[in-house]
Amino acid sequence: GGNDSMDTCNKISKFMQKSGHECRVMGVPKTIDNDLYGTDHCPGYASAAKYVATSTMEIYHDARVYDTPMVCVLEVMGRNAGWLTASTALAAYKGAGPDLIYLPEIEFDMDKFIVNCKKIFEKSGKLIVAVSEGIRDKNGKYISEYGSDLASEKDSFGHAQLGGTAQVLADILKKELKCKTRAIEFSLLQRCAAHLASATDVEEAFTAGQKAVQCAVDGTTDHMVAYERSEKDGKYVCNYVLVNLDKVANTEKAVPREWINKEGTGLTQDYINYALPLIEGESKPPMENGLPRFAKLKKVLAKK
Amino acid sequence: GGNDSMDTCNKISKFMQKSGHECRVMGVPKTIDNDLYGTDHCPGYASAAKYVATSTMEIYHDARVYDTPMVCVLEVMGRNAGWLTASTALAAYKGAGPDLIYLPEIEFDMDKFIVNCKKIFEKSGKLIVAVSEGIRDKNGKYISEYGSDLASEKDSFGHAQLGGTAQVLADILKKELKCKTRAIEFSLLQRCAAHLASATDVEEAFTAGQKAVQCAVDGTTDHMVAYERSEKDGKYVCNYVLVNLDKVANTEKAVPREWINKEGTGLTQDYINYALPLIEGESKPPMENGLPRFAKLKKVLAKK
Numbered sequence: 001g002g003n004d005s006m007d008t009c010n011k012i013s014k015f016m017q018k019s020g021h022e023c024r025v026m027g028v029p030k031t032i033d034n035d036l037y038g039t040d041h042c043p044g045y046a047s048a049a050k051y052v053a054t055s056t057m058e059i060y061h062d063a064r065v066y067d068t069p070m071v072c073v074l075e076v077m078g079r080n081a082g083w084l085t086a087s088t089a090l091a092a093y094k095g096a097g098p099d100l101i102y103l104p105e106i107e108f109d110m111d112k113f114i115v116n117c118k119k120i121f122e123k124s125g126k127l128i129v130a131v132s133e134g135i136r137d138k139n140g141k142y143i144s145e146y147g148s149d150l151a152s153e154k155d156s157f158g159h160a161q162l163g164g165t166a167q168v169l170a171d172i173l174k175k176e177l178k179c180k181t182r183a184i185e186f187s188l189l190q191r192c193a194a195h196l197a198s199a200t201d202v203e204e205a206f207t208a209g210q211k212a213v214q215c216a217v218d219g220t221t222d223h224m225v226a227y228e229r230s231e232k233d234g235k236y237v238c239n240y241v242l243v244n245l246d247k248v249a250n251t252e253k254a255v256p257r258e259w260i261n262k263e264g265t266g267l268t269q270d271y272i273n274y275a276l277p278l279i280e281g282e283s284k285p286p287m288e289n290g291l292p293r294f295a296k297l298k299k300v301l302a303k304k
Numbered sequence: 305g306g307n308d309s310m311d312t313c314n315k316i317s318k319f320m321q322k323s324g325h326e327c328r329v330m331g332v333p334k335t336i337d338n339d340l341y342g343t344d345h346c347p348g349y350a351s352a353a354k355y356v357a358t359s360t361m362e363i364y365h366d367a368r369v370y371d372t373p374m375v376c377v378l379e380v381m382g383r384n385a386g387w388l389t390a391s392t393a394l395a396a397y398k399g400a401g402p403d404l405i406y407l408p409e410i411e412f413d414m415d416k417f418i419v420n421c422k423k424i425f426e427k428s429g430k431l432i433v434a435v436s437e438g439i440r441d442k443n444g445k446y447i448s449e450y451g452s453d454l455a456s457e458k459d460s461f462g463h464a465q466l467g468g469t470a471q472v473l474a475d476i477l478k479k480e481l482k483c484k485t486r487a488i489e490f491s492l493l494q495r496c497a498a499h500l501a502s503a504t505d506v507e508e509a510f511t512a513g514q515k516a517v518q519c520a521v522d523g524t525t526d527h528m529v530a531y532e533r534s535e536k537d538g539k540y541v542c543n544y545v546l547v548n549l550d551k552v553a554n555t556e557k558a559v560p561r562e563w564i565n566k567e568g569t570g571l572t573q574d575y576i577n578y579a580l581p582l583i584e585g586e587s588k589p590p591m592e593n594g595l596p597r598f599a600k601l602k603k604v605l606a607k608k
Contacts, residue, residue, distance in 0.1 A: 279594035290583035
């Protein structure tokens with residue numbers, strides 16, 4: 001699991017030790033938020049990133065089918081860390097991504113946002129913006145909360161407002177750019193799209209789980225399995241190490257400031273280099289009648 | 305294209321004939337709405353259906369990870385025809401789909417809807433509903449328009465309302481079931497998810513385009529290429545026939561009433577049998593760095 005799960009692991013382990021039960025507790029990381037401390041990246045992140053980047057590229061091409069103006073605001077999960085929203089930069093790296101990317105690591109400035117959007121839209125008649133659900137203004141107020149304020153302005157807009165962050169921004173852009181705008185939330189899809197998982201991620205995740213069980217059997221406790229990145233012959237290699245649960249529990253790892261461009265509207269090549277090896281390869285679920293076949297686990301009682 | 309494009313084809317052809325220009329006009333169908341008259345199905349539909357059905361299955365499994373109550377309303381494209389929303393029935397056929405499916409072919413009754421939802425939710429604590437964006441009540445009013453009415457009830461809900469059809473229904477269910485609800489719009493994703501196209505669809509679409517060009521070169525005009533379904537050795541076969549544009553233009557083909565269950569809340573086996581062969585096979589785009597590589601057409605001037 002994520003931060004909360006590691007905290008729970010840690011508490012259970014401490015409780016067991018205090019009450020004199022021998023119990024080995026190992027944390028197995030898993031979060032599309034990618035914000036766990038002590039690991040290069042988290043199982044699940046790369047698959048979600050691959051899905052978000054691919055879908056963003058597809059939306060980009062959809063937007064260019066017609067010669068009409070097109071404004072799209074994409075909302076990606078991430079309350080405090082912008083890792084998953086950052087993955088839309090992979091689409092931009094391929095020439096088919098958002099014009100602007102806003103992460104919760106950077107204070108959101110509505111005036112600058114509108115200026116940036118106008119500049120791009122006036123040039124091409126097209127605009128794609130990607131935002132983390134958790135972006136906040138300088139007072140720490142979520143942009144999604146602007147919705148209820150805007151609701152009181154109902155008349156000037158013609159209809160009531162409601163956040164979603166993307167919906168709030170799409171409504172503001174509609175007024176500012178005087179054109180139709182569209183908010184797209186990746187919603188649950190971004191965390192469950194098993195049909196487009198990264199083969200690298202799936203393999204690493206499997207190994208991480210295996211290591212955790214091995215370690216517990218061998219007598220280790222109070223640790224989380226973590227990924228450590230290295231290179232061999234210029235190629236990405238993932239190593240498996242252990243991190244003390246005390247260090248991991250309840251610490252959030254944000255996207256480094258130096259991986260975000262100066263204006264706070266995109267990612268640098270450092271992020272691209274970080275993410276590309278992780279999304280490599282396609283893990284295809286078994287198909288049946290043109291649809292994925294999901295494994296059904298049979299519950300078997302353990303022998304005593 | 306769809307209905308409008310076929311109408312345009314027809315008008316251009318008639319105009320050319322009237323003004324004495326020899327010009328052959330062939331319609332090539334293409335619409336995820338699947339509502340063109342004179343053809344068994346439309347290029348594009350099966351790929352969108354495959355994506356919607358697969359994503360619905362994934363959402364179903366996501367919803368069952370936790371033991372908490374879960375209410376999800378999925379919104380699928382389709383203003384007047386429910387073909388694409390019907391594809392969520394393929395997920396249900398696989399045991400991982402919506403409990404209730406509402407198409408625009410059937411008058412939407414809010415009271416019955418709430419009763420149906422309560423019954424299912426009280427039994428399992430889980431509820432997935434799929435709706436077409438275009439569902440209407442007995443007065444022909446779009447359910448998405450209920451949003452602005454509900455906005456005036458702002459206080460009792462605690463926040464302002466806004467449609468999306470799914471959002472309107474999710475807000476109503478939140479109040480009725482007294483639990484968190486979630487609206488998911490497949491939005492643009494459902495019409496551009498090339499990464500999960502049906503191989504059958506892609507092959508048929510290619511052939512349809514080829515036939516249209518061949519026919520035009522051979523002197524045919526004023527027709528649309530259409531699909532005709534037949535069987536050989538118990539297996540689905542697609543034949544290519546021509547339909548007069550006059551017949552196709554501006555006629556919408558709805559989902560037959562007898563393919564929708566009596567209560568108007570799901571599809572019958574007839575629809576499943578219709579759709580399954582169409583979504584067969586996976587058309588995989590070429591990948592590069594773990595992301596799809598889109599073809600770039602080079603513009604070359606024709607020799608005179």
